[in-house]
Amino acid sequence: MPSPKSLADSDVQSILASAPPKHTFHPSPGEWDDQVLYFLLPDRFSNNAEKGYKDNSGAIVSDGSTFKYEGGDYEDAIQTGADAATWRSAGTVFNGGTLRGLMTKLGYLSRLGVTALWIGPIWKQVAKLETYHGYGVQNFLDVDPRFGTREELKDLVTAAHKQGIYVILDIILNHSGNVFEYVADNPHYTGDTFDVKGFYDRNRIPNIPLGRIDPGQYPDAFPDAAVWPTELQDKANFTRKGQINDDGWDRSPEYLDGDFYDLKDIALGVSNPDNFSATDALKALCQCYRYWIAYADIDGYRIDTVKHMGDGPTRYFASVIHEFAQYLGKDRFLLMGEITGSRAFETVEATGLDAALGIGNVQEKLWRVPKGQANPNEYFDLFRNALYLNKGSHTWFRDKVVTMIDDHDQVWRGGYKGRFCSEGNGTDLVVAAVALNLFTLGIPCIYYGTEQGFDGQGGSDEYIREAMFGGKFGAFRSKDHHFFDEASTTWADVAKLAQVRKQEITVRRGRQYLREISGDGVHFGYPSIVGAAPMQSIIAWSRLFASEEVLIAINTDASAQLSVWVTVDHEVHPERATMSLVVKTGAEQIPTSLAVQSVNGRSVVQVTVAPGGVVVYK
Secondary structure, eight states: OOOOSSTTSHHHHHHHTOOTTSOOOOOOOSOGGGOOEEEEOGGGTOOSOBOSSBOTTSOBOOOOSBEEOOGGGTTTTOSSHHHHHHHHHHTTSOOOOOHHHHHTTHHHHHHHTOOEEEEOOOEEEOTTSOOTTSOSEEEEEEEOTTTOOHHHHHHHHHHHHHTTOEEEEEEOOSBOOSOEEESSSSOBOSSSOOOEEEEOOTTSOOOBOSSSOOTTTOTTOTTTSSOBSGGGOSGGGBOOOOBOOTTOTTSTTHHHHSBBTTBOBBOOOOSOOTTOOOOHHHHHHHHHHHHHHHHHOOOEEEETTGGGTOHHHHHHHHHHHHHHHHHTTOTTOEEEEEOOSSOHHHHHHHHTOSEEESOTTHHHHHHHGGGTSSOHHHHHHHHHTTTTTTOSSGGGGGGTBEEOSOOSSOGGGTTOEEOGGGSTTHHHHHHHHHHHHHTSSSEEEEETTGGGTOOOEESSGGGGOOBTTOGGGBGGGOOSEEOOOTTSHHHHHHHHHHHHHHHOTHHHHSEEEEOOEESSSSSOBOOOOOSSSOOOSEEEEEEEETTEEEEEEEEOOSSSOEEEEEEEOTTTOOTTOEEEEEEEOSSSOOOSEEEOEEETTEEEEEEEEOTTOEEEEO
């Protein structure tokens, strides 16, 4: 089926009109914090050429050309200087992952415990540019052919739903791809509007005037020139203010009106949500994203660069999308926003977004605490401060914050990037880190490859965007070996923990409390760094829900088994009660039940955790 050129095309209008009672759409989950998200970039996940992995039914795939990674393949792509240069270069271009490949790995994800799939942008990118990440959109009404087709997107969502997996798509409203050229060479924001040479044609020559394109005069403009749909081609749809300066990312109105590097800022309207009036560009984008909900039956959107959109456009978009999704029977359609900076809390509440990424240094603390590089209360206090924020209870965070250890750009780290497993004892502590993510407040999200211990690091984003299917830019500096290994210890441990989260409502919905510990059973205190980091200690916390307590503990010492006394809730546990082991990681023997004792007016249990391990008791 050919891609539509305009929102007025019959295909688009028929889809937007195909709401109830003609179709029954997949319902939303009751609570999004019951889910385990998994984030991937489609170009870097699967190309459907892997061999020796388990398919969606659990059977071993015997055809295919790419064998599974083995330990001896480590760094086989960088044996010579020339090879290393080839591997690095491959990280900056499209690698070949597809929606069809992703669909064949839904069983892998389901068995891992994933219940919601967050897919990086799949929209058509600017031709001849290597925006493999998907954030340089040229056509908001089509899928990039390097990823697949619109029909394959629909097939993927249908197959995911059959596996019990919701689908969230990454979308962009703030900007388009690099679709036109300024007259000035590399202009940066000054507050002035810059002149434009024209839209790029399919050969990247800026010879098409900004404005609605006359197909008689420019018959070759579609699909690879300018921007689409046609409703976005008017000159007024772009702010045309030039790039945001290095020191302008927090300066208003520069961060709202300037271009995000060479991506062209779309004019969405003023930031103030009071008496807001949507621009034609914002109205057109709302129609585009309504179309994709109805066309593909998706379950949520992750919205890129919300900070740079402004509250007014964000609230308008959230209202339009929530209303349309509810009309289709998707009452809890998820809108999660990427909100960098200090206004994450305010943005969620002012705009009607459901949840935010990037709140309160959550990711940085999740990354540092399991390595003993930060005191545990630095992470847990992010939630305890909810009373100060006038949220009434720290459970406000339960479904308003998306939490994750690794991601695709690590904004908090600055220039040098590195996955959790790239530094220190990360490989030995990654399961403990995942436990901290899965069993504390928020909607947890796993970044692809974390479950296989990916260890990418380097001076730019591509080093943490390794190809899961291998290719020329495989993880661990390898090539042509895939990583869909369900026999790996890390994968198996993460799957065990995710299963516990699914079974135990208390670790999903309950209040949480960092617990005091003691080495002698007499003197108690919160674990903290003494002297130089890293801190090697057990970190324990409880989730309480109704009359039940679940106790979770991790060991930040990757080389030694540790035992400590841990406080528990004295109202829940009478003296001589017991807590039973739900799950553990590590081969070491540990107690399967804990006796609750009274020490100096405290209810306590003695907890033992394997090196870098996890235990859960209830």
